[in-house]
Amino acid sequence: xxxxxIDPVTRIEGHAKITIDLNEDGTVEDARLxxxxxxxxxxxxxxxxxxxxxxxxxxxCGICPVSHVISSSxxxxxxxCVTPPQAAINIRKIVNLAQIIQSHTLNFYHLSSPDFxxxxxxxxxxxxxxxxxxxxPQMAKDGIELRAFGQKIIEALAGKxxxxxxxxxxxxxxxxxxxxxxxxLQEIPKAMQIAQNTLKYFxxxxxxxxxxxxxxxSFPSLFMALVxxxxxxxxxxxxxxxxxxxxxxxxEAIDPQNYKEFIGEAVEDDxxxxxxxxxxxxxxxxxxxxxxxxxLNIATKCGTPLADEELQNFKAxxxxxxxxxxxxxxxARIIEIIYGLEKIEQLxxxxxxxxxxxxxxxxxxxxxxxxxxxxxxxxxxxxxxxDHNGIIExxxxxxxxxxxxxxxxxxxxxxxxxxxxxEDITDGALNRVEAVIRxxxxxxxxxxxxxxxxxxxxxxxxxxxxxxxxxKRN
Amino acid sequence: xIKQKVRVKSFKINDxxxxxxxxxxxxxxxxxxxxxxxxxxxxEGLSCVGSCRLCLVEVKGARELVPACTSKIKEDMEVxxxxxxxxxxxxxILSMIFSERSHTCSVCEANGDCELQDKSVELQLDHxxxxxxxxxxxxxxxxxxxxHDPNRCILCSRCVRVCNEIEGANAINIGGRGINxxxxxxxxxxxxxxxxxxxxxxxxxxxxxxxxxxxEITKEDVTTKRxxxxxLLKNRAENE
Ligand code: SF4
Ligand code: SF4
Ligand code: FES
Numbered sequence: 191x192x193x194x195x196i197d198p199v200t201r202i203e204g205h206a207k208i209t210i211d212l213n214e215d216g217t218v219e220d221a222r223l224x225x226x227x228x229x230x231x232x233x234x235x236x237x238x239x240x241x242x243x244x245x246x247x248x249x250x251c252g253i254c255p256v257s258h259v260i261s262s263s264x265x266x267x268x269x270x271c272v273t274p275p276q277a278a279i280n281i282r283k284i285v286n287l288a289q290i291i292q293s294h295t296l297n298f299y300h301l302s303s304p305d306f307x308x309x310x311x312x313x314x315x316x317x318x319x320x321x322x323x324x325x326x327p328q329m330a331k332d333g334i335e336l337r338a339f340g341q342k343i344i345e346a347l348a349g350k351x352x353x354x355x356x357x358x359x360x361x362x363x364x365x366x367x368x369x370x371x372x373x374x375l376q377e378i379p380k381a382m383q384i385a386q387n388t389l390k391y392f393x394x395x396x397x398x399x400x401x402x403x404x405x406x407x408s409f410p411s412l413f414m415a416l417v418x419x420x421x422x423x424x425x426x427x428x429x430x431x432x433x434x435x436x437x438x439x440x441x442e443a444i445d446p447q448n449y450k451e452f453i454g455e456a457v458e459d460d461x462x463x464x465x466x467x468x469x470x471x472x473x474x475x476x477x478x479x480x481x482x483x484x485x486l487n488i489a490t491k492c493g494t495p496l497a498d499e500e501l502q503n504f505k506a507x508x509x510x511x512x513x514x515x516x517x518x519x520x521x522a523r524i525i526e527i528i529y530g531l532e533k534i535e536q537l538x539x540x541x542x543x544x545x546x547x548x549x550x551x552x553x554x555x556x557x558x559x560x561x562x563x564x565x566x567x568x569x570x571x572x573x574x575x576x577d578h579n580g581i582i583e584x585x586x587x588x589x590x591x592x593x594x595x596x597x598x599x600x601x602x603x604x605x606x607x608x609x610x611x612x613e614d615i616t617d618g619a620l621n622r623v624e625a626v627i628r629x630x631x632x633x634x635x636x637x638x639x640x641x642x643x644x645x646x647x648x649x650x651x652x653x654x655x656x657x658x659x660x661x662k663r664n
Numbered sequence: 665x666i667k668q669k670v671r672v673k674s675f676k677i678n679d680x681x682x683x684x685x686x687x688x689x690x691x692x693x694x695x696x697x698x699x700x701x702x703x704x705x706x707x708e709g710l711s712c713v714g715s716c717r718l719c720l721v722e723v724k725g726a727r728e729l730v731p732a733c734t735s736k737i738k739e740d741m742e743v744x745x746x747x748x749x750x751x752x753x754x755x756x757i758l759s760m761i762f763s764e765r766s767h768t769c770s771v772c773e774a775n776g777d778c779e780l781q782d783k784s785v786e787l788q789l790d791h792x793x794x795x796x797x798x799x800x801x802x803x804x805x806x807x808x809x810x811x812h813d814p815n816r817c818i819l820c821s822r823c824v825r826v827c828n829e830i831e832g833a834n835a836i837n838i839g840g841r842g843i844n845x846x847x848x849x850x851x852x853x854x855x856x857x858x859x860x861x862x863x864x865x866x867x868x869x870x871x872x873x874x875x876x877x878x879x880e881i882t883k884e885d886v887t888t889k890r891x892x893x894x895x896l897l898k899n900r901a902e903n904e
């Protein structure tokens with residue numbers, strides 16, 4: 191058996207490699223994603239005090255720290271047995287959505303758009319944002335601007351250094367100032383315009399990627415996401431819902447505190463990423479997907495006009511069933527950007543958001559607390575156990591990307607089978623293998639601050655695992 | 665008791681002639697003359713222990729640098745508060761303080777409001793000069809209002825002194841040896857079990873770092889309380 195290794199995978203967050211195993215007749219037998227970076231974060235947190243957890247876990251990820259702060263604070267709320275005041279919840283929601291907007295924009299413009307604009311077979315030196323700045327300056331500028339808007343919201347609402355972060359156990363530490371509110375509201379129309387342009391561009395160019403759509407992790411799987419009580423799109427509160435590939439609801443409303451009853455975590459030898467699965471179906475049949483695609487498959491409506499309009503078109507792709515093609519993660523993310531902007535506007539306009547009751551005090555009243563929220567990449571769980579003084583005894587994190595691990599592997603295998611010709615391994619084929627992973631927008635180590643833009647190494651190994659050829663991509 | 669006569673002495677700091685009372689320290693006289701010397705363990709109104717050594721100055725004729733906060737002035741002495749040697753010693757000392765414990769500012773309660781942090785800016789310490797010691801101490805969060813995190817303690821003993829000299833409770837001491845020293849409550853028991861602690865919080869508000877902090881309190885409250893304690897110390901010092 192020959193093995194081809196793509197190491198490290200480029201244009202994703204974190205460090206990973208892919209191996210493609212060929213069988214003796216030279217066709218693709220298996221393909222796998224290995225996460226090679228390990229942080230030991232859960233262990234590291236033991237002995238810390240719960241109040242440090244939001245800021246501490248935020249350091250696990252340079253891309254979506256806010257998501258960790260939110261899930262972490264929610265877990266701490268449960269430890270304290272408090273419900274944050276409405277203004278605090280609104281502010282947390284706004285910040286969470288701003289995070290989603292900026293992260294989705296990063297994926298679309300900075301990481302994935304070179305593939306859309308130049309195609310997957312374009313020369314490798316052309317597939318990056320720098321090239322995009324030269325050939326499509328407006329598009330690159332838009333991407334930068336939209337991302338900056340998301341970041342600006344985060345900074346305005348949570349960036350002040352009272353505690354290391356504005357989101358804390360029990361609520362938030364900064365009230366929403368009326369001037370800040372007005373200023374952000376003024377900028378929404380411009381951001382919305384960019385989001386609409388993005389949507390238009392994406393839809394107009396979709397026809398070029400028919401083969402990719404069919405083969406980029408396009409397979410039946412379960413989906414999981416948070417969902418509002420009324421079935422609407424939800425990123426902060428709500429209950430967990432599982433649906434199957436036909437769209438049947440497997441579990442309608444799981445209280446996130448009980449996630450362990452439904453989600454198992456398998457550990458595999460060759461990757462540091464745990465593989466969560468839906469317990470009732472076992473491992474690995476219980477493979478499920480999370481993230482934008484899952485959220486839109488599960489939600490029956492967005493609850494905001496423009497996003498709901500587009501959701502109809504999205505749902506039509508599935509013809510009554512969930513959309514299975516992971517390529518459409520890109521589509522789902524754009525819809526979520528639109529939703530995020532609409533929802534942020536609603537929340538900013540809510541008078542309640544300006545209240546100065548933003549913080550509920552409490553003492554440790556529960557020994558265990560689970561915090562769950564939708565991060566850009568999917569459902570994020572923080573699960574803490576503490577002693578009676580609030581010193582952390584045990585931590586379990588399921589990071590969004592981890593939920594998708596089994597699905598990403600299945601996707602890699604599918605694409606490798608469709609595009610890799612062992613006799614003639616083209617750059618475009620290898621790029622597609624990486625691109626399927628980028629569909630999931632993984633943040634693999636959930637820790638790196640770099641964009642992972644490094645050279646790729648491909649190893650060809652025979653069936654004795656002996657390297658017969660090394661291909662390097664810079 | 666025969667009271668020692670207090671005399672006026674004159675001497676030079678950085679070639680400028682200054683005068684002070686014979687019971688004053690170099691630091692006090694320097695301050696009166698607006699000559700800046702960095703300090704960390706020193707706090708006006710508390711006794712001086714010279715534990716941090718950041719206030720080192722050079723005295724002509726002396727073999728070693730001396731801490732300004734504990735050295736009494738002498739007639740005709742010649743003192744220098746900056747020089748290449750002094751600067752590099754101060755930097756090294758500061759770096760060693762940092763390396764002894766784990767100062768991860770980004771996740772620290774005191775971030776942005778920390779005297780240790782301020783010193784690194786002041787002395788332009790932009791990287792560590794010595795390797796970090798990977799020590800890890802248990803956090804004491806037993807007290808209902810306060811937390812003691814020894815991982816950020818610089819052993820300045822301000823808390824010990826304020827508790828003893830101002831509150832009069834004498835609940836805090838320094839236990840252990842060398843770099844494993846820690847502040848302890850009573851006979852080294854959980855804070856909440858201390859029979860002497862009055863929960864006044866003075867120790868918390870004089871702590872220059874994030875080693876002692878109040879649970880669930882906003883920064884504004886911390887700043888106000890810190891000011892209250894500082895004024896109290898000042899007033900007492902003046903009344904003595
Ligand atoms: S005590 Fe000061 S220097 Fe130490 S970690 Fe906290 S902020 Fe940083
Ligand atoms: S706890 Fe604070 S005040 Fe007490 S010795 Fe340590 S650093 Fe100094
Ligand atoms: S201030 Fe003089 S030794 Fe600390």
